[in-house]
Every structure is written in C-alpha cells, then in structure tokens.
Amino acid sequence: MSRDLVSADHPFGPQTLAFGVFSTDANAPRVGVRLGDDVIDVSTLAGAAGREDLAAAWATPSLNAFLALGHEVWADARAWLTETLGAAVEGADDRRAIPSNWVSSVQPDGVAGEGAGAGAGVDALAAHRHSLEDVTLHLPIEVADYVDFYASAHHASNVGKIFRPDNAALPPNWKHLPIGYHGRAGTVVVDGTDITRPTGQRKAPADPAPTFGPSIRLDIEAELGYVVGGATTMGSRVSVDEAAQHIFGVVILNDWSARDIQAWEYVPLGPFLGKSFGTSISAWVTPLAAFDSARVALPREEGDPEVLDYLRGGEGDGVGAAFGLDIHVEVSLNGTVISRPENRDMYWSPAQMLAHMTVNGASLRNGDLFGSGTISGAEKPTRGSLLELSWSGTEPLTLDDGSTRGFLEDGDTVTMTAWAPGPDGTRVGLGQVSGTITPAT
Ligand SMILES: O=C(O)/C=C/C(=O)CC(=O)CC(=O)O
Numbered sequence: 001m002s003r004d005l006v007s008a009d010h011p012f013g014p015q016t017l018a019f020g021v022f023s024t025d026a027n028a029p030r031v032g033v034r035l036g037d038d039v040i041d042v043s044t045l046a047g048a049a050g051r052e053d054l055a056a057a058w059a060t061p062s063l064n065a066f067l068a069l070g071h072e073v074w075a076d077a078r079a080w081l082t083e084t085l086g087a088a089v090e091g092a093d094d095r096r097a098i099p100s101n102w103v104s105s106v107q108p109d110g111v112a113g114e115g116a117g118a119g120a121g122v123d124a125l126a127a128h129r130h131s132l133e134d135v136t137l138h139l140p141i142e143v144a145d146y147v148d149f150y151a152s153a154h155h156a157s158n159v160g161k162i163f164r165p166d167n168a169a170l171p172p173n174w175k176h177l178p179i180g181y182h183g184r185a186g187t188v189v190v191d192g193t194d195i196t197r198p199t200g201q202r203k204a205p206a207d208p209a210p211t212f213g214p215s216i217r218l219d220i221e222a223e224l225g226y227v228v229g230g231a232t233t234m235g236s237r238v239s240v241d242e243a244a245q246h247i248f249g250v251v252i253l254n255d256w257s258a259r260d261i262q263a264w265e266y267v268p269l270g271p272f273l274g275k276s277f278g279t280s281i282s283a284w285v286t287p288l289a290a291f292d293s294a295r296v297a298l299p300r301e302e303g304d305p306e307v308l309d310y311l312r313g314g315e316g317d318g319v320g321a322a323f324g325l326d327i328h329v330e331v332s333l334n335g336t337v338i339s340r341p342e343n344r345d346m347y348w349s350p351a352q353m354l355a356h357m358t359v360n361g362a363s364l365r366n367g368d369l370f371g372s373g374t375i376s377g378a379e380k381p382t383r384g385s386l387l388e389l390s391w392s393g394t395e396p397l398t399l400d401d402g403s404t405r406g407f408l409e410d411g412d413t414v415t416m417t418a419w420a421p422g423p424d425g426t427r428v429g430l431g432q433v434s435g436t437i438t439p440a441t
C-alpha cells in the first residue's frame with residue numbers, strides 16, 4: 001500500500017529537497033533526501049536511474065563526497081531530483097500516491113514503461129522510500145573546519161554591554177569586517193545528542209581568585225550554519241560574487257556556551273573552552289538553492305560605513321551577491337517558546353563571511369562549517385541567547401511550568417526550528433536541532 005507522499009504545504013516538499021545521512025536496521029549510513037515525512041534513499045534511486053556519478057557520492061556516510069563535486073553537480077543533482085520527485089508529487093492523486101510515470105524512469109533496467117502499472121511502480125519506489133520513523137539520522141557532514149561569526153549587531157551590542165560595560169557596545173572593527181573565531185570541528189554533533197555540562201575555570205570580576213567546577217551559566221546561541229563545498233587551494237580566495245558557489249546549504253546551529261568559563265578565559269584571544277565542548281546542528285542540510293525566495297537586502301542605516309571592496313560584491317539579482325536570508329527561527333526551552341529570532345536582522349551576509357574567511361588565502365575544505373553568530377534582533381523576544389533574554393541572569397524567564405531560568409539547568413531540553421518563504425507561497429524547512437543537558441561528569 002502506498003503511503004501519502006507529501007502534502008502541498010509541507011516544509012519538506014519538492015521546493016526544499018534537504019540532504020541528510022540516515023541508516024536503517026538493514027542499511028549502513030548513506031545520503032538521503034527528505035520528502036515530507038519520508039527519506040528517499042537517493043543513492044539507490046540514482047543507481048536505478050543510471051546516475052552512477054551521483055549514486056557513488058551518495059552511497060557514503062557523509063555529504064562530503066557530494067560536497068567535493070562542486071556547485072555545477074549540486075545544481076544538476078537538484079534539477080534531476082526536482083524533476084523526479086517534483087513530478088511524483090504533482091502527478092500524485094488526492095492520496096498522494098506515486099504515479100507510475102515517475103517510477104518508470106527509475107526502473108533499474110530502464111525498460112519499465114507502459115507495462116509497469118501503478119502497482120508495480122509503487123513497489124519499485126518503495127525500495128527507495130523510508131519513513132522518518134524507521135531511520136536513524138546521523139551528523140550529515142564530516143566537519144572539516146568550524147568557524148563561528150558574530151554577525152548580529154544587536155547580539156554584539158548586547159554582549160558588549162554585559163561583558164564590557166566600560167567600552168563602546170560595538171568594537172571599532174565591527175562594522176568593517178565580520179568578526180569570527182575558529183571553533184572545534186570535532187565536537188559538532190547532530191540534533192538529539194545530549195550535551196554534558198562543561199567543567200572548567202571561572203572567575204566573576206568581583207571574585208578574588210578563579211574556582212574550578214561545572215559551569216553555572218550554561219547558555220545557548222541560536223544560529224544558522226553554512227555548509228561549504230567545492231574545496232579551494234591555499235593562496236586563492238573566494239569573492240562575495242563567487243561565495244554562493246561554495247555554500248552548499250544551511251543548517252540550524254546551537255553554539256552551546258558556558259558564559260562563566262568564557263568571560264574569564266576569552267581576553268585577549270577569544271572564545272576557547274567556553275564553547276568548544278559541543279555545538280549542535282540539525283540533521284538536514286537545506287540547499288542554498290532552496291532559499292531563492294528568501295533572499296533579502298541587508299539591513300543598513302544612515303551612517304553605517306562603506307565596506308572595503310572585497311566585502312561588497314557586484315549587484316546582480318536585485319539584492320546583490322551579499323544577500324541576507326529571511327529565515328525565521330523559533331527557540332523553545334522544555335516546550336516553552338522563549339524566542340523567535342529573525343535572520344533578516346543579521347548585518348553581515350553569508351557571502352561576506354565566506355569572502356572574509358578566505359581573503360588572506362586560507363583554503364576551503366569540503367565539509368567546512370561556518371556559523372552566522374547568534375541571531376538577535378532589536379526586540380527582546382527575538383534575542384538568540386539566554387545571556388541576553390535574562391540579561392545575564394538578572395531578569396529570569398518564566399517557563400510554562402512556572403519555573404524560572406537565568407541559564408540552563410540539568411535536564412533542560414532546548415529545541416530550535418526554522419523555516420523560510422519558498423516559491424509560490426510554500427515554506428522551505430530546515431528541520432530542528434535539539435539537545436538535552438546532562439550533569440557534569
Ligand atoms: O562578545 C563577546 O565577548 C562574546 C560573544 C559571543 O559569545 C558570541 C559568539 O559566539 C559569536 C556569536 O555567536 O555571535
């Protein structure tokens with residue numbers, strides 16, 4: 001019996017085609033594409049359709065081999081999947097069954113045609129279709145280098161006021177370059193992974209000496225992460241105009257942050273152990289190509305400085321190559337929505353971040369991941385960290401169960417979801433990233 005394929009208003013319809021890595025009891029981890037509440041095994045699908053190039057890249061336990069193939073192959077693969085899966089959705093009857101005309105194109109020997117009725121077609125498709133309920137999702141990329149930016153002026157100003165009350169809210173370089181730091185690639189984990197409360201040194205300004213123990217100011221940071229492919233060589237750089245050719249897709253990212261460890265360690269070299277204990281990303285990488293309808297101009301005000309040429313990029317498609325993305329994020333803590341950050345508020349665009357990251361000749365590797373920085377807006381309900389939402393713990397949040405939080409307690413679960421406007425009134429999904437705090441070891 002055929003299950004429903006995907007309803008027209010589903011955020012993982014054919015307008016999205018997000019990639020992940022899944023396994024089943026019978027199948028080792030391999031690349032899949034989400035369609036509705038199913039995962040399509042695109043390695044076997046491509047193999048059955050004679051697309052051996054794609055089948056080989058997708059029969060691997062991470063997206064890295066596919067990322068290495070570069071933007072022209074990504075576009076070709078998306079066009080093929082759009083045609084193949086899009087036709088399946090459009091041609092489906094009211095029950096969204098799979099039409100036989102779609103399945104005929106994926107018969108292993110290419111001979112199925114008129115003779116292969118709907119029943120045979122559905123059976124043939126069934127071999128590539130797995131219900132989300134029946135699969136385990138894995139970290140979708142083998143993370144090469146991980147960088148985290150600081151692209152929200154509202155977040156940077158808020159943290160400046162809290163951590164550096166005697167200085168200007170924004171550092172003098174902030175509107176001239178996208179500030180970032182290198183993080184720890186090996187501790188990036190997938191949605192659903194528990195996070196152990198970190199232990200370390202902390203010292204509040206008034207304390208006479210540092211103490212050692214579990215963090216008591218454990219926080220979240222709601223961000224987007226950009227997944228990089230099309231590796232480059234050392235000494236070359238990627239311009240703003242070329243950046244989209246190296247940004248394969250977007251994930252939701254939670255940059256867990258121990259504020260007490262961070263505040264004591266970070267001067268002058270920046271975040272280190274306060275953030276390297278764990279960074280969570282969503283299991284689905286939604287291709288940048290799915291966000292064409294979400295491109296927006298960057299927010300700029302009278303008096304903002306002109307950036308140097310290498311951060312400008314040419315015009316081109318209305319909003320220019322340095323486009324922002326209108327992605328809506330929702331953050332909940334133990335089921336209570338605590339914030340709705342808006343990515344269109346970000347000052348720096350992903351293309352500018354990538355151009356800056358390579359302007360010194362640093363190479364890109366397949367599987368590089370860069371975070372946007374915490375997404376915060378001007379209004380309190382759009383702040384992307386507890387540090388800002390509770391103003392360093394002085395204005396605790398009240399959850400639906402009546403309890404209050406300045407920072408995270410053991411057992412707390414934080415879930416972030418996101419979506420963007422898609423073509424023809426559809427929504428493009430990014431799925432979710434969730435994590436639960438377990439006690440310090
Ligand atoms: O301003 C600071 O000292 C620290 C800022 C952060 O912790 C934020 C960071 O990781 C970058 C970001 O997420 O925007």
Ligand SMILES: [Ca+2]
Nearest residue numbers: 148221255374
């Ligand atoms: Ca961060």
Ligand SMILES: [Mg+2]
Nearest residue numbers: 255275278279
């Ligand atoms: Mg981190």
